[in-house]
Amino acid sequence: MECTHKTEHEGAARRALENMPPEEEVARVAATFKAISEPSRLKILFALRHGEMCVYHIVEAVGGAQSAVSHQLRLLKACGMVRSRRDGQNILYSLSDEHVVAVLELACTHLHCKL
Amino acid sequence: MECTHKTEHEGAARRALENMPPEEEVARVAATFKAISEPSRLKILFALRHGEMCVYHIVEAVGGAQSAVSHQLRLLKACGMVRSRRDGQNILYSLSDEHVVAVLELACTHLHCKL
DNA sequence: GTATTATATGAACAGTTATTCATATATTGA
DNA sequence: TCAATATATGAATAACTGTTCATATAATAC
Numbered sequence: 001m002e003c004t005h006k007t008e009h010e011g012a013a014r015r016a017l018e019n020m021p022p023e024e025e026v027a028r029v030a031a032t033f034k035a036i037s038e039p040s041r042l043k044i045l046f047a048l049r050h051g052e053m054c055v056y057h058i059v060e061a062v063g064g065a066q067s068a069v070s071h072q073l074r075l076l077k078a079c080g081m082v083r084s085r086r087d088g089q090n091i092l093y094s095l096s097d098e099h100v101v102a103v104l105e106l107a108c109t110h111l112h113c114k115l
Numbered sequence: 116m117e118c119t120h121k122t123e124h125e126g127a128a129r130r131a132l133e134n135m136p137p138e139e140e141v142a143r144v145a146a147t148f149k150a151i152s153e154p155s156r157l158k159i160l161f162a163l164r165h166g167e168m169c170v171y172h173i174v175e176a177v178g179g180a181q182s183a184v185s186h187q188l189r190l191l192k193a194c195g196m197v198r199s200r201r202d203g204q205n206i207l208y209s210l211s212d213e214h215v216v217a218v219l220e221l222a223c224t225h226l227h228c229k230l
Numbered sequence: 231g232t233a234t235t236a237t238a239t240g241a242a243c244a245g246t247t248a249t250t251c252a253t254a255t256a257t258t259g260a
Numbered sequence: 261t262c263a264a265t266a267t268a269t270g271a272a273t274a275a276c277t278g279t280t281c282a283t284a285t286a287a288t289a290c
Contacts, residue, residue, distance in 0.1 A: 037152040
């Protein structure tokens with residue numbers, strides 16, 4: 001394979017090559033977006049936008065089995081999108097920082113999603 | 116399963132339940148983010164940030180087989196993140212609109228990714 | 231201590247997805 | 261028309277991921 005339009009887009013191609021982030025960084029960014037790319041997890045994040053909630057209420061809001069929600073919460077926590085704290089028998093989850101909120105806002109703004 | 120802290124977080128739980136977007140909308144948003152959640156596709160989008168490029172140069176920038184890149188380009192096009200136009204023997208790809216750019220900007224801003 | 235409740239976890243299964251290989255289509259130049 | 265080049269595509273495989281089921285942990289009430 002070879003390129004026939006030698007000069008026209010060389011600039012873009014060269015800059016793309018020079019500025020490609022290292023594999024590790026690409027993987028990290030991809031992993032972050034992966035968290036919001038599954039409906040079940042996205043619903044959890046949508047729910048938590050309204051404040052700190054225990055697992056019971058999260059299950060109530062997003063549907064599905066408690067076990068499934070718990071597994072997803074673990075993933076979300078592992079990639080830093082939510083955090084948790086214990087309160088008696090309950091464990092309360094919340095969005096971990098403003099970055100997460102920003103991503104959700106973006107989803108709504110740019111995808112015409114009424115929230 | 117039942118909730119023991121009846122009153123404390125009822126507000127958040129109720130709002131979460133009332134404001135959960137319909138399944139269809141959640142799925143649409145999730146699908147959009149799925150496009151950027153795989154390293155191979157994310158690298159393609161990163162590359163295209165620098166301008167319109169033919170498949171040959173995209174392959175050069177992101178690595179991997181031509182066939183694999185072509186399959187990914189098809190997915191990205193199907194979900195509206197890139198568009199293409201023919202120029203002689205080449206097909207030139209570019210980011211389709213400002214939403215895509217916004218998402219990539221966000222990734223860089225909030226995830227401390229130097230681009 | 232035991233019982234009960236809230237949440238987490240491991241293993242297994244099912245569905246999805248990315249890649250590879252081989253081949254097809256479309257454009258250009260002779 | 262034919263050969264060469266750029267890109268796309270279908271099928272098959274391999275890797276990954278979400279869910280379920282059963283069970284474990286941790287806290288509270290008795």
